[in-house]
Amino acid sequence: MNIGSKNKKRVVLPSRPELPTVDQMLEDINKAAPDDLVFSILEKTEQDSSRPAYSEAELRFQQCRRYLELNDQLKEAQGHLQKRREELQAAGEKLYTTVEEVEGQVCRLNI
Numbered sequence: 001m002n003i004g005s006k007n008k009k010r011v012v013l014p015s016r017p018e019l020p021t022v023d024q025m026l027e028d029i030n031k032a033a034p035d036d037l038v039f040s041i042l043e044k045t046e047q048d049s050s051r052p053a054y055s056e057a058e059l060r061f062q063q064c065r066r067y068l069e070l071n072d073q074l075k076e077a078q079g080h081l082q083k084r085r086e087e088l089q090a091a092g093e094k095l096y097t098t099v100e101e102v103e104g105q106v107c108r109l110n111i
Contacts, residue, residue: 020028
């Protein structure tokens with residue numbers, strides 16, 4: 001048996017008040033004292049930020065964009081490294097062949 005579940009009264013919440021009109025908001029702003037806390041918070045926020053404030057979605061978009069740019073740079077660097085690796089392998093093989101030729105010439109001269 002669930003105690004209290006049958007005895008709970010359903011609470012009816014009051015309806016949401018109407019949103020203020022633009023004129024009402026402007027009137028409130030004009031009536032506010034210059035030292036109102038909201039204005040000091042807004043001033044501090046403007047002073048603290050050296051760049052415009054972005055929304056969370058804009059920040060995520062910029063992060064994704066930066067990630068894609070870096071990913072492209074990494075792919076490009078990988079291609080350059082692969083090319084350099086192949087060049088170094090070819091140079092190593094050529095060096096090995098040249099060393100064998102020199103050793104062969106030295107052996108023939110020692111005979």
